[in-house]
Amino acid sequence: MFLSLSLAAAAGPPFLTDDPEPVDFKNWEAYLFSALDDASGKRTFSGPALELNYGAAPELQIHLEVPTVWSIPKVGRSSSGLGDIELGFKVRFVQETDTQPQIGVFPMIEFPTGNASRGLGNGKAWFKLPLWFQKSWGDWTTYGGGGYAFNHAPGQRDYAFGGWLLQRSVGDRLTLGGEVFSRGADSRPGRSTALANAGGIYEVTPHFSLLFSAGRSFEGERHTVAYLGLYWTWGPEKKLSDAS
Helix, strand or coil: CCHHHHCHHHCCCCCCCCCCCCCCCCCEEEEEEEEEEEECCEEEEEEEEEEEEEEEECCEEEEEEEEEEEEEECCCCCEEEECCEEEEEEEEEECCCCCCCEEEECCEEEECCCCHHHCCCCCCCEEEEEEEEEEEECCEEEEEEEEEEECCCCCECCEEEEEEEEEEEECCCEEEEEEEEEECCCECCCCCEEEEEEEEEEEEECCEEEEEEEEEEEEECCEEEEEEEEEEEECCCCCHHHCC
């Protein structure tokens, strides 16, 4: 399965690991992005893809992602078209203090809108249930956690996933970070994988930023991943730190 679609959709762009911080109440986020997963048997490219997040209530974010997918097998015919549409909600139930991290959940469902026979989707609806933690001090922020994916499509299987990230603000506009992310075997047959990923966010204006990351696996299945996106935010409060 395409790692960047199966897990990066549950991530805090441009990384695979997510955070528990929802969008501010009545605020919007929009990402226009492309993502690449170059695996041993197939190269899959998502783009253009659109992600929308809305602060529907205090501590509650509604999430929607609509991707275009390009499936390029090493042998055989390439395909392109609509991928699986993702819907979810992020709820933060513990606020960060000087001594404790903030904590939230981000359950999601992937609807089978992509054509599975052409390699553009899963074939059946599937679900992810992660728990995320975050703590900040000065210019540094660390977040991570993990969860479980439930996937009963033919040839697929349930699996656990998790990751952790450390990032730092460098000057007024640039934030850089690195993560380690892993997931169990998600297919039959298939193997688990673990990868290291690095990237950042460059704030062009207070309401518009450039996001980027790249990484590769160091254990299990071979994957090389990359992400490039444009990020906008608007609403009563507009803060880059609220990117989720």
